[in-house]
Amino acid sequence: MMKKKLNSAIARAVCCACLLSVTAIAHAASADWKPVLVDAAGSVRGPGEPIRFKLPRLPREALQRLALEFDDMDVTGFVATEGDFAVFTSPQPIPYGAHRLRMVEYALDGNIIERGLWTVEIRKTAAFREAQLQAETTISASQRIADDLPEPSPDKSSANAGARLQGLLADDGWKVKGSMDFLYTGQPAPVAGGTQSSLRNLGRYLLTAEAGPVVAQVGHHSIASDGLVMRGFNRCGGSIGAQSLETGTSLTAFSISSQDVGGLQDGFCAGNPENRTNGVALSSRPFSSQRDALALSATHVSGEGPSQSGMIGTGIAGDQTSSSGRATGLVADSSLFDRRLRLRGEYASSAYDLDGRGRDTDLDGVLDSNLPAENDRAYTGLLTYTPWHDMIVSKLPLIWNMGVEKKRLGTYFKSPANPTGESDRDTLRAFTGVNWAGMDMQLSISHETDNVNDIALLPRTESVRKVASLAFSPLFRAQPGAIADRPEQPWYGRPVFSISVLELEQNVEKAAAGLSVGALNSITNVVMSASFAYPAWNWSIFHSLGSITNHINAVPDTRTRVSQLNANFRVGQSLDVRPSLQYSTTEESDPPAGVVAKDTTSATAGLGLGYIFSEKVNVILSLNSGNEKASDGSRDSKVTSVTGNLQWNAIRAQGAQPGLSLALDGLYTDTEDSVSAENSRHNYQVFLRLIISWLPTY
Secondary structure, X not given: OHHHHHHHHHHHHHHHHHHHHHHHHHHHHHHHOOOEEOOOXXXXXXXXXXXXXXXXXXXXXXXXXXXXXXXXXXXXXXEEEEOOEEEEOXXXXXXXXXXXXXXXXXXXOOOEEEEEEEEEEEOOOOOOOEEEEEEEEEEEEEEEEEEEOOOOOOOOEEXXXXXXXXXXXXXXOEEEEEEEEEEEEEEEEEOOOOXXXXXXXXXXXXXXXXXXXXXXXXXXXXXXXOOOOOXXXXXXXXXXXXXXXXXXXXXXXXXXXXXXXXXXOOOOOOOOHHHEEEEEEEEEOOOOOOOOOOEEEEEEEEEEEEOOOOEOOOOOEOOOOEEEEEEEEEEEEEEEOOOOEEEEEEEEEEEEEOOOOOEOOOOOOOOOEOOOOEEEEEEEEEEEEEEEEEEEEOOEEEEEXXXXXXXXXXXXXXXXXXXOOOOOEEEEEEEEEEEEOOEEEEEEEEEEEOOOOOOOOOOEEXXXXXXXXXXXXXXXXXXOOOHHHOOOOOOOOEEEEEEEEEEEEEEEEEOEOOEXXXXXXXEEEEEEEEEEEOOOEEEEEEEEEEEEEEOOOOOOEXXXXXXXXXXXXXXXXXXXXXXXXXXXXXXXXXXXXXXXXXXXXXXXXXXXXXXXXXXXEEEEEEXXXXXEEEOOOOOEEEEEEEEEEEEEEEXXXXXXXXXXXXXXXXXXXXXXXXXXXXXXXXXXXXXXXXXXXXXXXX
């Protein structure tokens, strides 16, 4: 018995010793082990390839204490174990470039042990970090198989094609990307020499190359932000500049077309010196620690191009000959007090020559006149104040802003890079707005005068404009819990209401050019709308009231009303129904001598139908009928039109596989004119179309 107890004790001791030894070995292994990053399956690691790590054999408790970070984000939830491997699979393709991976262990004593740190590069190929090419190509051929058209009628056969290419190449330190539109139409188009030719052209395009801080662009692009010197000036040409993201400084020089041209016209758009604008743009944020405290920019342009027809100031007409000019602008923009206060000021000067090198009025090849360039200046100032950014009222954020703007544009101010810009304006405007609980209210009032330079032969008019608007969309707060437990949508759906009111009073302050001092025009316009959305349908209503009173009795006073109703219904899973109604009236009164006042009414009804027979076959039908009548008998007509489209998408475009569709299109129009029988007619056309689409991607 004693011997058995002794043997049992010895056995327990041996087991304990073995257990302690194994525990010590495991602890030693857990203290010193390092994971091994497994190389990519191919020559490079792609965006969607899982990342694998080889791990030593570890206790389950040790595995549970491991964590993986990807670019300083915890992605442990996307890691799975496969035998001796840990596999990280990103839920989305990993962006190209270098990324940091870090594996850590949270020890029992509270310490964080770094087990591994790697830099993983995601590449397209061994030669390029990024390489992408995508094409969207459509070729359409149509044949008119039936018609009833007046002579001469267009050709029965036609073909059109379009393609948009987008590409990207990049590696460490540089990137080249671009997009191009190619156009082709078989319809004849007039060209120089009076002959006809099909249109084959490179449309809008843009090529951009970046190498460190240097950026070069060729094609259609905007150079600087909108201002007095450049506004909406997206033109075709070239630019090169350098920028620093750390200091917010950029400098760009450019040479672009004055008038918009497409493709390779004028030698990459800016090869014609008579249609070219050159310049330089500089911007900077001098306070790097507070980038919003001050932003400075300067722009200088000098250009020549076809003259813009229209008015420069009041009573100073342009012409269609070549014009030239230059302009310089300076802008300072500052946001202070946690962006509550914004101050923006801009100053610009210009010298603009309406007839450029001169004007040949009788087309004999000799310049008959050459007006001098007109120098002028302009400035704007803006102050906005937002008292609260984080004000909460009834658990909802409230934003209130207010501001004042001053703008003075000289009578002759004009920039070659702002062809549609205003001139001859002196404006003072105050505004305020409140946004809370789905409600947005805006109010502004402005006072404006023209003839800024006080030209003796021109009158001066003043305008007082008042604008108020209110939009409201009730907020629906989602309730927690299962969808079945959430409240149903109200019977009125999800509504959006809006109303805006405009009042404009124009008066003559200084008499000239046949205008006397006094009231000139009174204009009022009220627009109201409401829309209601439901899960399977929606509808909306629109109504506007407008009036124009001419106090000098030069034209009749008018009162206009427009009402419109639209709806969109989904019936089942296949049918869409889109009815619409519109009715408008215009009433004239107090006409000048010799003019007869008349009332005009018009009404239009429409119905759109769409039906999906299958994934490949669908039909669209549209019916519209409208009539217009004037009380003086000058107009009385009715127009009815029907259009239809039946399309069979035989093969779906997918990857390298082109798509093929066949379509049958029809158009019928019937016009009944009770005033002039010559205008009464009916015609129809039926087309058979073949469409080939191709969307390859590399």
